[in-house]
Amino acid sequence: MSKKTDLRILRTKQSIRKAWIELIQEKGYEAITIQDIADRAMINRNTFYLHYENKPDLLNTYMDELLSELKNAVVLCPISMNTYSISILETVMQTILEHISHNTSFYYAMLIEENRIYPFREKMENIIKDKLNERWNPAAGNPPLAISKELLLEYLVSSFMGTIIWWVKNDLPLPAGEVASQFSRLVAYGHLKAAGIAYEE
Structure with missing residues (x-):
């Protein structure tokens, strides 16, 4: 009985989130009402409130869940403290893109210009920045950088986000592995x- 109840709750939450993402893409976050979500998910308002306090609660809950999954995936990417290679950037980028490919509608709703949710992008950028910053941990005993570490991290994170947004906005036009490979070569x-x-210096 408990398992059936859990499955019912899971299906209801999935319906709510699917409806919410579709509506964000159609109307934008601010214009959506709880009634809109309930109608699209084919539930009543009381059922919505059994699972979420309000619209911001739905947004924050789903953002936190997806970003936690992304962070857990990125944390597992190996980074050598002794040498640096373009494969590090490639691995991190491919991990992010593969995660996004399983949640494309959500990332489109959160990141694309017409509908983007600013706190989501900022949190996503911090996950990437924290991972890249591991490489320049002073405890690793590496020589000092020739440029500002803060500037380098901002440059890399901006490059990551620009590539990710281009990929999502254009409906994943290249495989994740190919984008990651080209991205790492561009940066390196x-x-x-x-x-x-051909160019002249």
């Missing part, structure tokens, strides 16, 4: 060299 070699364009 610069856009001209990575693209095979």
